[in-house]
Amino acid sequence: MGQQFNDVSELVTDQGFLDWSQGAVTAESAIFREWLENDLAHHAMALEGKKLVESIVLQEKPLPEGQLEAALKRLAASINTQQHQAPVISIGRAVKRWWWAAAMFVLLAGAGLFISKMKHQPVQSGIAAGYGELLEHELPDGSMVTLNANSRIHISEGFENKKEREVWLTGEAFFHVKKTTDHKRFVVHTDRFDIVVTGTQFNVVNRGDKTNVLLTEGSVFLKMQDGRELKMVPGDFVELTGANDPSRKHVAAEKVLAWKDRKLVFENTPLHEAVQQIMDQYGVKILIPDQQLADTAQVSGIVPSDNLDLLLTLLEEGNGLKARKENGVLVIEKKSR
Template sequence: MDQETWKFVLDYLSAKENARGNVQKIEQEEKKIQEWLSKDPKHQEELEQALWLWQHTSAPPQNEEWKESFQTIQASLIEEAPQKTIKLKWWMAAAAVFAAITLSTLFYKVQQPVVQNEEIAWITKSAASGKVINIMLPDSSEIWLNSGSSISFPKNLQHAGLRTVKLKGEAFFNVKRDPQHPFIVHSSNIRTQVLGTSFNIRAWEGHEAEVTVLTGKVAVSSDSAGKQSAAIYLLPNQKAVADLNHAKLHLENIEDARTAIGWREGKLVFDQQPVKEVFEALERKYAVKIISDQSFKDCKLTAKFNNISLNEVLQTIQMTLDIQYTINKQTIYIKGGKCN
């Protein structure tokens, strides 16, 4: 990252710090940074690096090379913004400028020396249909992966400045708290960031994505076509829902977030769920294929199944939707049916 970019990010961060509750000023700064983020997908990573340095650098770098560059940047800030009082702790600014010169070294060594690999090796774990698996990440964070889902993470996750993982499908996370190294989940074009908390992400392809928080605090933003949205912050018993285009997020309060992770115990909970999605959930849980002679468009189902057999589930759906079904090995054929 060049010095000009770092200066822009520092201006943004310092202006936000000095806004002191000025909503209009904060919105102006947010608009500027969103426009900057939309110009290049790489800007998101640069901003994350700047935020990490701003929030978590606790001592100036030992190397003396930053001093001359810091004086140059400091002088330009004074010349270009004489009306602004920029309240930067000197070691923060020093660390940021030094990062502009030797970012790759500082980013990983400012807290402790770590061996860096030129190429990051990624590990992928998958849960087969009909299976729920438990995974312990290298940083001691724990994940329960729902059937039909997969998670990818760097082999050196515990040494990374940002603990980044990629999810396809659904998973429950119990993240080990580490303020120095935020934990970030990329799933279906949404981005979830935490320090240490427990939450569920449902991000099946072709459906609305949801992030539900059980403990702690979570920041969720959408990333559509390289454009990062402003984050919304979730507390326990709240969830964020992304529309199908993942361009908009909205927050919902819920009675009990634990219902979102019933699948860990084999439970199925449907609350006005489209029947198509109900069938997909059954396919994943019971490792079957469901073929229906109609689409059940605009038809929704509310039901709760406490780890019962597939046949019992189908009997309940039969009474609710007036369907007929036959089972041939791992394939279920459904005929007829109507919405109530």
């Protein structure tokens, strides 16, 4: 890919990045994915940009005169918040470049080009789990949701009074949905499909170009963006990656749900996939200089998801790897004999 991004402020104004961050399959997002896969270091920048974009809910209407400056200040404050939440990643940039990026955000929103995941329903509240955290929360209808690290949900306005109980998920969550006397549907919106239920238990992952569902109890159906519907029964695992059709897979439920016990389970997992999970979990920047190692190495083990130092130590001991810090970046290499 010819285009390069020097920092997040350049990244967030790229149409390919915007399409990718919203789960849209376009020619621009395909080019961006090529850039993303070219170097694992790009993943950290993309995650940083995606988190920044998702933390700012823009209303798709023209800004009244005088509010532009306020919008820019809110974005600047959000940027400062990101710096405090993920100190391992250095995002200090030139102030002028951030103001330029902020102006681009406002222009895109005003022109109707910025597509928010929450555009089809106003939201009344958001619930989020930070890096390395687990959060259990009771929804207004009595349903329970457990959020994995670096995950958030938004609840529709008038959640209990509408025909459908709607939430929007980014990240990973386990839902235990309570049935209502009027059998009101509960809908979880993801980037690639909606999960429609009345009362059941299921796990959802909605990160990057991957969305999947594991049904542990009851029944649900998935409503695809093209209108197709796919019914699931307990034990089913359905995944949709990129532009591919949804596929059913056999998985070990205890492995998928290990995060609820604050564990990550790797079983002959490609190193680059394991690294992506760790970056999602902790918000750290990880680099594997040896591309062959990233592509061919596999890791196995059950490691804690709430203690990064212990996690890295266990991965090193059991998989012939070595992790070191260099300028705020975790570098993973093959251990020398």
